[in-house]
Amino acid sequence: MCNAGLASMAYFYxxxxxxxxxxxxxxxxxxxxxxxxxxxxxRDILSRFYSAYNRGAQMPTGLVLTECLxxxxxxxxxxxxxxxxxxxxxxxxxxxxxxxREDTLELLKELVELRLPNLRLCVTSRPEIGIRAVLExxxxxxxxxxxxxxxxxxxxxxxVSAVMGSDRGFERWRDEDKDLVIKTLSEKADGM
Numbered sequence: 107m108c109n110a111g112l113a114s115m116a117y118f119y120x121x122x123x124x125x126x127x128x129x130x131x132x133x134x135x136x137x138x139x140x141x142x143x144x145x146x147x148x149r150d151i152l153s154r155f156y157s158a159y160n161r162g163a164q165m166p167t168g169l170v171l172t173e174c175l176x177x178x179x180x181x182x183x184x185x186x187x188x189x190x191x192x193x194x195x196x197x198x199x200x201x202x203x204x205x206x207r208e209d210t211l212e213l214l215k216e217l218v219e220l221r222l223p224n225l226r227l228c229v230t231s232r233p234e235i236g237i238r239a240v241l242e243x244x245x246x247x248x249x250x251x252x253x254x255x256x257x258x259x260x261x262x263x264x265x266v267s268a269v270m271g272s273d274r275g276f277e278r279w280r281d282e283d284k285d286l287v288i289k290t291l292s293e294k295a296d297g298m
Contacts, residue, residue, distance in 0.1 A: 107186075111185070112185055112186075113185050113186040113187065113188060114141055114144045114145055114148075114184075114185065114186075114187045114188070115140075115144075115187070115188040115189075115190070116136070116137045116140035116141050116187075116188075116189050116190075117140070117189070117190035117191070117192065118132075118133045118136050118137060118189075118190070118191050118192070119192045119193060120133075120191070120192065120193045120194055120195075120196040120197050120210070121193065121196055122196040122198070127196075128196065128197050128198055128206050129197060129198075129206035129209060129210060130168060130172075130206070130209040130210045130212070130213045131168050131171070131209075133191070133210060133213070134168070134171040134172060134174075134175055134213070135171065137175055137189060138152055138171070138174060138175055138178065139152075141175075141178050141179075141187070142178070145178075145181075145184075147178075147181050147184075148178045148181070151174060151177050151178050151181075152174065152178075155170070155174045168209075172213065172216070175217075176216075176217075176220065179217070179220065179222055179224075179225055180220065180222060184224050185224065186224050186225075186226055187222075187224055187225050187226065188226045188228065189217070189225070189226070189227050189228070190227075190228045190229075190230075191210075191214065191227070191228070191229045191230070192230045193230060193231060194207065194210060194211065194214075194229060194230070194231040194237055195207075195231040195232040195234050195237060197210045199234075199236060207236070207237070208236075211236075211237065211240040211241070212240075214227065214229060214240070214241070214244075215240060215244060218244045219244075229241065259292055262291065262292045263288055263292045266287070266288050266291050266292065267288055270284055270287065270288070
């Protein structure tokens, strides 16, 4: 659909190992860039914001960046826009006002509350209490939990088995020990 110009898509993968992929202020510029690469109208909005901030010499606030994103998503007559946010649970939930995770969840809440008919959000996360507390009340039309699915556990077993089979360091291990590691990791992986 995107290649045919019938929809736009932007994604952001939160990553606890990458300090530049952990917050709302990391996410929004990425989404803005991706959306403006697919749409001349979005590109015009971004260009106007860029010019308003001295052609990049000044850094816009998070509020301004959020408004730019909302403006792009609210364009009249726009084809569906798919935004995929993966692994919200990897945003830090450290003490702060608000934490990067809380701030990111607040952005998602704001986007849902816009009630834009063309906006489709796909958010992935482990089912942590604080995340569920924000996302569940948003009346999302479809929620899928893979957390306890058999296929999820099988994928973990397959992955751990493949790693152990391809690493020469495990060649000397007894089969019983390898099986114990695979069983323990798959049971305690908590879906991850």
